[in-house]
Amino acid sequence: MIWDYFIYFAIAAIVLWCVGAWASWQKRFTLACTTTLAGILIFLVYIVIMWVALQRPPMRTMGETRLWYSLFLPMTGMVVYGRWRYRWILPLTTIMAIVFVGINLLRPEIHSKALMPALQSPWFAPHVIAYMIAYALMGAATLIAIYELAFRKKTASGTSGQSKDDLVCAGLALLTLGMLMGALWAKEAWGHYWAWDPKETWAAVTWLSYLAYLHLARYDKQHQRLACWMLIVSFCLLQMCWWGINYLPSAQATSVHTYSMQ
Structure with missing residues (x-):
């Protein structure tokens, strides 16, 4: 079974990502980008x-969505490192x-070829990919916020503040796109948009939480530390939206959006 080979691709990718993280910390830009990209390509090959x-599309189960998130995280980190040269972003x-x-690796799944009729839609893959990229961007922005809170006595609207705002803007745009595609998909599959x-x-x-964060970060420069905390809270809400609802009693046997574990 294809899942049995995941460990080999995972170890190879992780080793390369760790080398890239070390190289970025040592300010060796070319080595950091080269090894990180090599790890990304190896991981992508496995997904393909x-x-x-x-x-x-390997997007039906929770484990399969974690594959995409694991792919887009170092990709986002490399983009941020390349753009702003934060040597700590790739390690994080x-x-x-x-x-x-x-x-x-610790919770292997059974991956069948079965795909329920509602998922056999052209909206399925782009909807999930848009969300996974958005989640990775929001994750990177949250790491920057945590860094600012932990290592800066006073958060100012400087380079790091601008970088996380840019990530959130891009992430919010993708969240919006994902919601729109999801609404069109729902109309096609179930007859209603929402x-x-x-x-x-x-x-x-x-979505509203990230929108509120952007308004606070952009228009209230006196409360930037509060904005960082709001970004962290928004990321917690995102985790609830992604996988937390699987454990809500209100979603059991009623929600069509809970991820399959098998």
């Missing part, structure tokens, strides 16, 4: 192989990616 083997995104890869399903409700709460 899995896609071909399953004959469907690497650690976060390793955590999600580790969860998949039904206040638990997943949809938490998606709306998350």
